[in-house]
Amino acid sequence: MSADAPALRARGLTVEFGGVPALADVDLEVPRGRSVAVLGPNGAGKSTLFGAAVGLFDPSAGSVELGSSRVAFVPQHLDVDPTFPVTVADVVLMGRYGDLGWVRRPSREDRELVEEGMKALGISSLARRRFGSLSGGERQRALLAQAVAQDAEIVLLDEPLTGVDAPTQEAIRALLERWREAGRTVIVATHDLGAATRDYELVLCLNRRVVAFGPAATTCTEEVLYETFAGRIVRVGSLMVDVSEHHEIH
Amino acid sequence: MDFLVEPFEAGFVRDGAIAAALVGVLCGVVGCYVILRGMALMADSLAHGVLPGIAVAFALTAGAAGEEPNELAIALGALVAGLVTAFATSAIMQRSRVRPETAAAVVFVFMLALGVVLISRVQSYSVDLTSFLFGDVLGVGTGEILASAISVVAVAALVVLLYRPLLLISFDRQRAAALGLPVDRLELLLLVLVTLAVVVGFQVVGALLVLGLLMAPPAAAALLTRRLPAMMLVSAGIAAASAPIGLLLSWHLDIAAGAAIVLVAVSVFVVLLVVRPAPS
Numbered sequence: 001m002s003a004d005a006p007a008l009r010a011r012g013l014t015v016e017f018g019g020v021p022a023l024a025d026v027d028l029e030v031p032r033g034r035s036v037a038v039l040g041p042n043g044a045g046k047s048t049l050f051g052a053a054v055g056l057f058d059p060s061a062g063s064v065e066l067g068s069s070r071v072a073f074v075p076q077h078l079d080v081d082p083t084f085p086v087t088v089a090d091v092v093l094m095g096r097y098g099d100l101g102w103v104r105r106p107s108r109e110d111r112e113l114v115e116e117g118m119k120a121l122g123i124s125s126l127a128r129r130r131f132g133s134l135s136g137g138e139r140q141r142a143l144l145a146q147a148v149a150q151d152a153e154i155v156l157l158d159e160p161l162t163g164v165d166a167p168t169q170e171a172i173r174a175l176l177e178r179w180r181e182a183g184r185t186v187i188v189a190t191h192d193l194g195a196a197t198r199d200y201e202l203v204l205c206l207n208r209r210v211v212a213f214g215p216a217a218t219t220c221t222e223e224v225l226y227e228t229f230a231g232r233i234v235r236v237g238s239l240m241v242d243v244s245e246h247h248e249i250h
Numbered sequence: 251m252d253f254l255v256e257p258f259e260a261g262f263v264r265d266g267a268i269a270a271a272l273v274g275v276l277c278g279v280v281g282c283y284v285i286l287r288g289m290a291l292m293a294d295s296l297a298h299g300v301l302p303g304i305a306v307a308f309a310l311t312a313g314a315a316g317e318e319p320n321e322l323a324i325a326l327g328a329l330v331a332g333l334v335t336a337f338a339t340s341a342i343m344q345r346s347r348v349r350p351e352t353a354a355a356v357v358f359v360f361m362l363a364l365g366v367v368l369i370s371r372v373q374s375y376s377v378d379l380t381s382f383l384f385g386d387v388l389g390v391g392t393g394e395i396l397a398s399a400i401s402v403v404a405v406a407a408l409v410v411l412l413y414r415p416l417l418l419i420s421f422d423r424q425r426a427a428a429l430g431l432p433v434d435r436l437e438l439l440l441l442v443l444v445t446l447a448v449v450v451g452f453q454v455v456g457a458l459l460v461l462g463l464l465m466a467p468p469a470a471a472a473l474l475t476r477r478l479p480a481m482m483l484v485s486a487g488i489a490a491a492s493a494p495i496g497l498l499l500s501w502h503l504d505i506a507a508g509a510a511i512v513l514v515a516v517s518v519f520v521v522l523l524v525v526r527p528a529p530s
Contacts, residue, residue: 017347018347051424054424054427054428055427055428055430056423056424056427069430071428071429072428073424073425073427073428075422075424075425078422078424080421080422081286081288083472083473084286084420084421085286085472085475085476085477085478085480085481086417086421086476086477086478087476087477090477091421094414094417094418094421094422094425097414097418097429098429098430100414102411102412102413102414102415103411103413103414128476130476146425156428
């Protein structure tokens with residue numbers, strides 16, 4: 001892709017599992033350097049969109065491509081054997097593997113980027129701890145530190161705030177702000193409509209297909225939200241609530 | 251000290267110890283990936299999947315007159331059948347949403363049943379089936395030692411060269427895909443490495459017991475180490491040391507040699523499990 005190509009481009013993207021479509025005929029162009037919230041209920045295809053973009057799932061039809069090879073992807077869950085023999089510093093260093101190749105030893109610059117990543121997420125003191133011994137929030141921080149160390153142009157985060165404590169949420173929000181200011185493309189799957197309209201430039205409403213995509217302030221109309229969440233939301237006073245998952249979304 | 255030296259004065263015990271130690275190093279290193287990727291059933295499938303290849307090689311080279319089968323043909327037959335098992339399992343996993351253990355189990359039982367069918371057509375095979383299952387560590391020759399040594403060097407070189415890609419796909423498959431690594435091909439390569447360890451190992455400790463060397467030393471090493479290179483070194487060390495210790499016990503207690511080696515390896519794991527918690 002050329003330097004001015006979109007950060008993510010999907011054309012007629014369809015992904016099926018066992019004949020059941022997780023994504024159907026998705027057309028989408030995410031401009032470079034923008035922050036995007038991806039909204040949708042569970043099963044809407046948010047994780048599938050990310051997985052297809054990084055090549056984990058083959059499209060049943062259509063195509064999807066990313067505008068850079070420097071892509072950081074932090075999945076929603078990472079099931080790791082608690083005895084898996086890697087330290088936190090090892091995991092953060094994995095962010096440098098794309099530049100290091102298979103055998104080149106990490107340079108001082110690589111090590112500084114690893115330090116910077118751990119410092120940004122407040123996990124420098126955990127560097128020598130085994131990754132599997134960390135709490136869920138600490139693991140999430142380590143994986144985000146890996147994305148910082150990678151110095152990625154495009155960052156895909158799948159529900160990064162789910163199931164983590166308040167200090168970790170704060171650290172993640174600060175990191176998202178930092179990436180936005182640095183002009184990186186940040187695409188975040190979330191259930192938090194309040195944050196989506198407040199903290200991101202663009203919102204993608206997804207429910208197996210693109211319901212709406214555009215500026216955060218004007219895209220999330222009540223009609224769009226009802227269509228996105230397929231009737232699983234109700235208005236309670238000034239709030240929109242996802243009654244199937246008990247997420248407060250507006 | 252005679253107690254320690256006496257068994258190894260016999261050439262066949264020395265050769266057995268060297269071959270088993272080399273197989274131990276091979277299985278100790280490859281087994282780390284088996285443990286880390288939860289491939290235990292896959293390894294079991296590969297261990298039994300070699301059976302049809304052995305039966306065919308036996309039928310082709312031993313003939314009806316009860317001649318000795320060609321050992322190289324047996325090894326090649328086992329390798330081909332093991333690779334068929336690995337490729338078939340990989341293909342099922344990639345082309346369907348079937349869970350990896352289900353794919354492994356289906357191919358496992360198919361290959362095992364096919365092997366039994368072929369063996370039933372070769373009546374004189376029944377005696378040799380015992381050595382297939384339990385090995386013949388005290389009957390190894392220069393060929394097995396050489397094959398084991400070459401395999402150790404080849405696998406060690408691959409593991410060093412592909413350290414980062416193999417670590418990444420073992421730790422986080424999604425991250426590996428995002429970095430553009432050929433995840434499916436690397437996973438297939440791991441299956442091939444396990445197949446190689448099984449084929450080299452079954453001739454020494456048998457198809458059933460080779461699993462012990464693939465599983466127990468890495469599991470023990472995981473209790474002592476917090477980084478993969480250290481885990482591999484400790485695992486290889488435990489597996490290699492189990493060979494002479496097992497043969498020593500076998501000699502003095504008059505018990506099956508291959509089983510004694512595996513029992514030593516498993517005992518190390520059990521003792522460590524009791525006395526040492528996993529490192530933080």
